[in-house]
Amino acid sequence: MYRIKPWEELTIQDDYMFKLIMSIKPICLNLLQGILRVEIKDIRYLETEKSMNARYQGKGIRLDVYVRDDAETVYNIEMQVRMLEGMNLCKRTRYYQSMIDADLLAEGADYDDLNKTIIIFICSFDPFGKNRHIYTFRNLCLEERSIELCDDATKIFLNTKGTLNDVDESVKAFLDYVNGYACDDPLVQEIDEAIQRIKRENEKRVSYMTFAMKMMEERKAGFKEGKAEGKLEGKLEGKLEGVASSIRSMMENLGISLEKAMDVLQIPANERTKYAALVRN
Known part of the structure; x- marks a missing residue:
C-alpha cells in the first residue's frame, strides 16, 4: 500500500528534500567544486526543477538541479535511488543531454557555441559494479584512445557504495551522508543543519x-x-x-x-x- 513519507523522515535521498538543499547556492557550489576538483567562482540557477518540453514528438523532462557557472558550463544534478532495468539509467543521460542541448540551441546558440555540459547522477547503488565512488564518461576514439571527440559533454555517476576512495574526502563524506552516515565534515554539517532547519519551516x-x-x-x-x-x-x-x-x-x-x-x-x-x-x- 502506498504511504506518504512523513515530513520528519525525509532525507537527502528524497527528491523533494534534495531539490531544496541543492537550491542553497553555497552547498551546490561546494559540492560541484569537490566533485570536479576545480575552482568555480559562482553559479546561477537556470531554474530549479527545470522543465523541458520536447520540441518534437516525444516526452518532456524535469531536471532536479540545473545551473550555469561563471565560465558558462551548464550542470544538471540528479539523485538516483534505484537501479533501473537494463541500460535505462545510462540512456537517460543521453536523453537528458539531448534535451539540454535543444534548450540551449533554443536560446539562440549556434552549434559551435553550445555550452560545455556536465550531467551528474548521484546513485545510492553501484551502477557499474567496479566499486568506484566516481565514474566519468567522455567520448573517445576507440581506435586511438588519445583522441577525444571534444564535444564538451561529460556524464558523471557518483556511487555512495564505492570503496576505492577515488574522490576528495569531502565528496566521500557527502556520499556517506547520502547513505545515512553523518560526520564532522563541514559540507556534511552544513547540509545536515540545513535539512533540520528546513524541517522546522x-x-x-x-x-x-x-x-x-x-x-x-x-x-x-x-x-x-x-x-x-x-x-x-x-x-x-x-x-x-x-x-x-x-x-x-x-x-x-x-x-x-x-x-x-x-x-x-x-x-x-x-x-x-x-x-x-x-x-x-
Whole structure:
C-alpha cells in the first residue's frame, strides 16, 4: 500500500528534500567544486526543477538541479535511488543531454557555441559494479584512445557504495551522508543543519504535504480508471491502460518524470518497460 513519507523522515535521498538543499547556492557550489576538483567562482540557477518540453514528438523532462557557472558550463544534478532495468539509467543521460542541448540551441546558440555540459547522477547503488565512488564518461576514439571527440559533454555517476576512495574526502563524506552516515565534515554539517532547519519551516512542510497528497490522489484516480476500463476492455487490458493513463496524468499534472511516477504507483521493476512503452505510445 502506498504511504506518504512523513515530513520528519525525509532525507537527502528524497527528491523533494534534495531539490531544496541543492537550491542553497553555497552547498551546490561546494559540492560541484569537490566533485570536479576545480575552482568555480559562482553559479546561477537556470531554474530549479527545470522543465523541458520536447520540441518534437516525444516526452518532456524535469531536471532536479540545473545551473550555469561563471565560465558558462551548464550542470544538471540528479539523485538516483534505484537501479533501473537494463541500460535505462545510462540512456537517460543521453536523453537528458539531448534535451539540454535543444534548450540551449533554443536560446539562440549556434552549434559551435553550445555550452560545455556536465550531467551528474548521484546513485545510492553501484551502477557499474567496479566499486568506484566516481565514474566519468567522455567520448573517445576507440581506435586511438588519445583522441577525444571534444564535444564538451561529460556524464558523471557518483556511487555512495564505492570503496576505492577515488574522490576528495569531502565528496566521500557527502556520499556517506547520502547513505545515512553523518560526520564532522563541514559540507556534511552544513547540509545536515540545513535539512533540520528546513524541517522546522511550516511553509515548506505544508508545500510538501500538498505535493504528496496530489500524488496520492493521482494514484487513486489511476487505479479507479484502470478498474473502469477493465470492465469495458477486459480486465488485463483495462488495468494496463488505466495505470498508463495514471502515469501520464502524474507526469503532466505534477511535473514528475516517468520513473518517479512509476515509483509512486509502486510498479515492479520487471513491469516498468511495458508501462513505459504504453505511456510513450
